[in-house]
Amino acid sequence: MNKEILVKTQPTLLRSFMAVLVLMSASQFMMTDASATPAIQGLAITKGIKVTTCTSCHTSVAGSKTNLKPGYAAAFKLDKVALTRLKNKINGCPVGQALNQITFLCVAPIAKAGTVGLAASGLAKTDVYAVTCGAGTTALWVSVIDLAPIKLPLVSIQAKKGTIASVLSTDAADGNTVYSPLVKVAGAAGAFTVNVNKSAYVGALAAHKGPESYNARFSCRNAAGTQLVTTPVLKQNQ
Template structure:
């Protein structure tokens, strides 16, 4: 009887740990440039939506270059075509390879909907990266975020 209770507790604890792990990594997108092209671009689309936490106001993102090489990983976030009051595109570069820090954070304030995310590198060769991105409300609260890969080079 005691073994059965212990087994149930382990199942519950490990299940919660798995749920937590998937929640934490839900807003990271790992990728790599495998073609070796200097002009390689990986393209993602992130959709910001109200998941009950509030209406999205902006998407913030940054990239971390995970490969020690001469190429530097960069990110461009874009949404919309009407950019009279807010910037609709922002660019950032991770200038130090293979460390624990990301590039400077970029923020595009274009509300709910689909944002385009382009990840590039500056030289020929293979390169791995990690993109951290979050949709947030005007108050800075995390809200619904989903990511789809559209092109991998």
């Protein structure tokens, strides 16, 4: 009788055992898949990436591979070790630089060094650049830095597209390493005009007269913020 019971129960025990194995395998798979997001978040934090919650990278608190924000998966796949591309995507680029939405690298604007102003003169003067922007451009961004020696006149920059102009961006502190605020003028591909200005000095001190040295930055960008072909040419040097 005991042998008969044992024989009958063996198939049932085997089926139960197999069911447990399948359940354990499924659980292991789900845990591995779910734990990937916290693991990446932990790595990102060590790299200085600004991820505080799931919604830093995902469209909902239930973070998964299927609800990553646009571009985040591509940026991660391009550099899974240092996470530099993902860092650029999330933290943003340094001031004045633009993020390439394909490579996720930060691209420095096109820079032009120059001088504006006449020797031994305190008169206000303006350098003029003609800037050609490539296909896909939606705006031209500009900024300027007033280089040493330190003088009282201020250096500023302004971008124009036809009759439309950006606000004036002025470097209020001469001789440091900080550029003036980045400003833009909207416009499609083609010709733009950029003025770099030196304000007047009406005092008698010779040290504050004469030309001002500067470095101007130009960046033609599309709607996504990617820098495109940017070609500035100096047309007027005062």
